[in-house]
Amino acid sequence: STGVWRSTGSMNSIRYGHAASVLSNGAVLVSGCQSGSGAISSTELYDPSTGVWMFTGSMNNARSWHTASVLSNGMVLVSGGSNSGVYLNSAELYDPSTRVWMSTGSMNSTRAFHTASVLSNGMVLVSGGSNGVYLNSAELYDPSTGVWMSTGSMNNARYRHTASILSNGTVLVSGGQNSGDYLNSTELYDP
Template sequence: HTASLLSNGKVLVTGGANGIVPLNSAELYDPSTGNWTTTGNMSVTRYGHTASILSNGKVLVTGGDSGGSLNSAELYDPSTGNWTTTGSMSVTRYGHTASILSNGKVLVTGGYNGIVSLNSAELYDPSTGNWTTTGNMSVARYWHTASILSNGKVLVTGGDSGGSLNSAELYDPSTGNWTTTETMSVARYYHTASLLLNKTILVAGGCCSLNSAELY
């Protein structure tokens, strides 16, 4: 599932699976009370999806799996607790990433379509609700990470593509192109990537049962 910190301080949890059954339910956690309340259901059950908080406060949910990979997307409005559908991605995908760029657009990268891992990327424009394709990554990958650097570029690390990857690449929003960068010392997927105050990226753990960490 996903968990997103809303501007009102509450946390929105969406979807997931309770074993083998995908969920469309969503709920809100209120830190002031420590309690959970249900909110509107998504239109589609999904897990392995993403949730991104847009500049207008709405939450964009993309893709995922629901017994098959999805290209659908929908928006949650915290002021009403309701969901509305928005433009669909050009490609079905789960295990992808979604990053909010400085221009307000959302960059979706990679993922898996149920058959093969993907190197494609696309951009969501909140002002139109439409998607446009952008440059492909040099390596297909899913269960990778994507981190926005202080210079506005997006660093993608690791992932799975028929085996763990140690490769990394950079997306430049000004050109829509990718360039490879230094590889990690350890191949990994299902890992984490955190932007530190000194502007370095801490990559930690991942599959399978890794305790190593490294800095970019």
């Protein structure tokens, strides 16, 4: 450990508004992004042993400002986001063994700028975000069925917030924005 930054390989595409996930094999999957002409569907894999990026299968839907969560089975769940100002409720799964994306159940609400947390029971909690309206709603994704279900709403609508899973399994949501106001409030979700 040197505390020093060093350059590594560059991605093949310029990206912002993308999501990144560390796969079980140590590779990093980067998905989607915003570009000058809207969102894109391309994805890339980073090999930390070589420092090289390579394209992998493209998502079914172009998206940015989405979430990407590594499930207990090793697959990656991508949910929501936006494409050229259109908010999405679609979700898809990436299979690292085949490098192929497949659609799964859609969320009940369109949303971008939300958070996603993989709970200890394997379910995925999605909270808040925006779809033109700031959201306090939350949903759970069941990987065994591919179905989303509503769960308790947050006390405050928020987007661009964080969500952290605590050692006791509860989820701490903190900060974010609501109607232009920056928030210092926090909330706990008990699965």
